[in-house]
Amino acid sequence: MGTMLKLDKVTKIYPGTDFRAVDELSFELEEGEICILVGPSGCGKTTAMKMINRLHSITSGKIYIDGQDVSSMDTIQLRRRIGYVIQNVGLFPNMTIAENISVIPNLLKWDKRKINERVHSLLEIVNLSAEEYKDRYPRELSGGQQQRIGVARGMAGDPPIMLMDEPFGAIDPTNRDHLQNEFLKIQEKVKKTIVFVTHDIDEAIKMGDKICLLRDGKLIQFASPEEMLTYPKNDFVRDFVGGDRTIKRLNLFSISKVKRDDPPLIKASAGLEEARGTLSEYGTDYLVVVDENGRLAGLAANEDLQGKGETVADVVQRTNAYLDGTASLKEALSEIFTHDTGFLIVVDGDNKVSGWLDTNDIKKALKD
Amino acid sequence: MTSKVFTGLVRKGLPAIITVAVIIFLYKTYGAWEYTVENLPEFFRLTFEHLLLVLITMCFSISIGVTLGTVMTREGWEKISPVIMAVVNVWQSIPSLGVIALAYGLLPFIGLSGIGMVPSLIAIFMFSVAPVVRNTYAGIESVSSDIKEAAIGMGMTKQQILFRIELPNALPIIMGGIRTSTALVVGTAPLAFLIGGGGLGFWIFTGIALVDMGIMTAGAVPVALIAMLFDFLLEIGEKMIVSRGVQADEAQLAAL
């Protein structure tokens, strides 16, 4: 894992103006990291990104990709090595999906079989059936699908670096969320170094390994999302990430890291007497009822246990107060407040109870 | 489904039936058929001249028109191209007879003859090149900047962008221009006779001059058929060479 991308005091002044669109921007990016360039409009984030593949010329400073100075490279060759995904997708309407994806491999003169394989695997990666979609034309696809093809096209030449200019900007919020998740999954598989431009701080926090916050062309803070939320460098950063930055931080934790592993468990087959004992042992208001395999069956409240019946199974109530371990703390918090149990049951993929957590755990996590 | 077949039949079949009926009627009533058969060698010669006129001018106006239209979109032409477009737009509204007459009247000023095949070709070419230039220019200009940016960002060279992105995407509009241009060419070709350019116009104008409906019909019907044939061929050609991804869809076709 070496440094993949390095910007060294990169400055952009548009000819005929004194204004520094990008002012001495420097940062380094490890291989496989996503770096989000974020900032208010006109802050120079897109300009900065476009200087990497030299769509904009560099006024001064150096950009290195894998140790090589981009200004010494042939622009055409350079651009073929960099995946590029733009805001409005920009699929070529005259080409089929397969042709669109194979543009760069064709430019790089790969052989036909390899290109074909590449198209198939990429369509698989972006979760579109190759047989069904490869011969369609862009206009026959929905916006979200087009965007996925756009990403696939960007990755087609297997570039070490990808540049993405607000790729999800034109998509409605529901689909955007979905696409973001899918994109993160794709990134898990392919591990590209990505420079990603957005104006949406929530997207930045969700997607980024590093966030690069710009204002008027100047770098304000370059940090991981967590660091930026926890230790905003100045008032501008604080304002930009928003007054609810603590809540936003909750997005960064998954439940499984925060949960406690000792939930007040009781088997459904256990007697009421035994259950009452367990309850007083834990000192909670509810017991988590599981079946023989440890799967969640429901909850049993203190009052239920005082009532009639022989086993816990007779008094158990179904409950929704549980979440999968991969969910974020934000969702957890919301769930806790929705139900009056005061805690939340954490289950794994099999619906097996793996732990629990309450507001105190969340507080503790934020403090750390 | 049946209604679709029916509609298709009505749409394609009805005009064909009407056309055939009109042709038979005209040929029968005025003895055009007999005239054509009697003068078969002349008929073939005139048809050949006519097709020659049409094909040569079409080749020139397509090649020169598309080239000029493309060049106008290149860098460094930003100031000149609006002027060319303005001229082209005005030029387009000049009547075909006017253009023929201008060729006859003005070519002598530059030392050429105003009579014969060459002035006819020049006149028809001048007349028909305008829509090709205009549509090529407009078509390439209308290719969205997003697509071009994506192409540049992917590392395409200027030629690659032109031939793989801009021209294929502009093709429906360019083809529209070529079809208009062809319609103008076949419409003007009969007039070439007036300045000695030959072609089937000979029979039409002779028929008019002699008030002989037979001769006139014998000329007019093949001219109309050639026009329809070219239009039909271009329609098929358009379907073949324009990518399905940028073809006008059914709704738009209906509007045309």
Add this chain to the structure above:
Amino acid sequence: MKTKVPICPACKKELPEDATQCVYCAAEVTKPKFREIFSWKVSDRFFLFSVILLFTTFFLPWFPGQFLYRDEPFSAFQMLLSMYDLEVEFLESFNILRMSQMVPLFAIVVFFLIYIGDYLKKTPYPGLFMFVIFLIGAIPFFFDNFSKVNAWVLTAALFVVLFYYYKSGMTKGTIGRTSYYMFFVFFLISLFLYLFHLSQGFYTQLDAIHINETYGFFSAWIIVSAMIVVAFFRYMVSVEDFWCLLGVFVFSLIAYSTVVQPLFVSGPLRFFADNFSKTGIQTVAHLKIVGIALGIAIVAGVPLGVYITRHPVAAKTVLYISSILITIPSIAMFGFMMPILSSIDQNLDVVQGIGIGTVPAVTALALYSLLPIIRNTYIALQSVDTSMIEAGIGMGMTSFQLLVRVELPLAAPIIMAGVRTSVVMGVAIAALAAYIGAGGLGDFVVQGLQRSTNASVLAGAISMGLLAIICDIFLEKAENWVTPTGLKVKQAME
């Protein structure tokens, strides 16, 4: 052209562009001063070229010797030498007065083609071009018709008026608009003079009048040259403007003597002058054919367009048939109309029946005009926002009210565009109608080709071209008039 170069603030000598130390006096340069110098640029080469051209034209035999329509053209210089020897006899054959009024008309043709519409207001050159040409045209006129003294006075007065008019325009920076108005003033004066003389029966007798135009031409040439010199030294706002302007002067002089003048001597403008009333009659005949056909096409086409929006199956058929109709070459269409119509005619007499003349012309034209109108009506009604229609229905409008109050007004601009296409096409096709005896401007071409009269052919071509262009421009404006004000605001905001 003036450019700025840095100079040393101490010794005032020229410095290289990014020098920090003076090369000559070694003084440190923090803020260099600038000096304007004169350096040759493209525009200057243009100027030099123009001066050379102007100089040569003075000696070249084709200017303004040919102007005088002599068998042996001779130069301005020669004319100067032989000024007092010139006899009037060789001038007799040339009708100079007619020229002086027709020149501006010709200039209008040229500039409608080059600077359309608004562009006229932005550039001074058409106006200046007119100015020069008018001077050349008007001054001989003064000399022809008044005593020498009076002619000089009039010339001087005209010159002073025009010059100060332009000068004020230049100093105010409104030269473009100034020229624009001038353009029309020239036009009106010319037209007035022409009509005035026409009413006097002047042209018919003109050949008998002896004219001494030597003074006129020569003085016009002298005045224009002097004006260039004076303007060069005193009145130009920016130097570069002047180079271009000078080019225009030279261009106009050359253009006048090479293109305009031959056209007058034997060309279409002479033809127009000779056939002024006939041109008018033929134009009216031309427009009548187009107008009637258009009327029929609108009356039939718009309702048909409305009908097919309600009946999709019919829509395809109708549009397909009309698109086939329009592919048929117009002369072939006339060829069909004549036999068909004369077979309808009971007399079956082709020569005197309805098979020839205006009827087939109008029928054929109406058929052609149908497609653009039907198609545009159809497209326009299809593109009316459905929410507006729903709103109308919601308000309780009947479908007829909906059509008349909502749909058609919204569709009007697009329908008007169809009308425009129809008219331009109609003007072109009606030209051919001359062949089937319907008259119109095509007649000039028909007769010209039959008699091999170049002037007549060109006159026909120019007049029908102009008519088509004028119709096009006029209907473009009409499109704007029928656009509902609400839509205009929207367009402006977009």
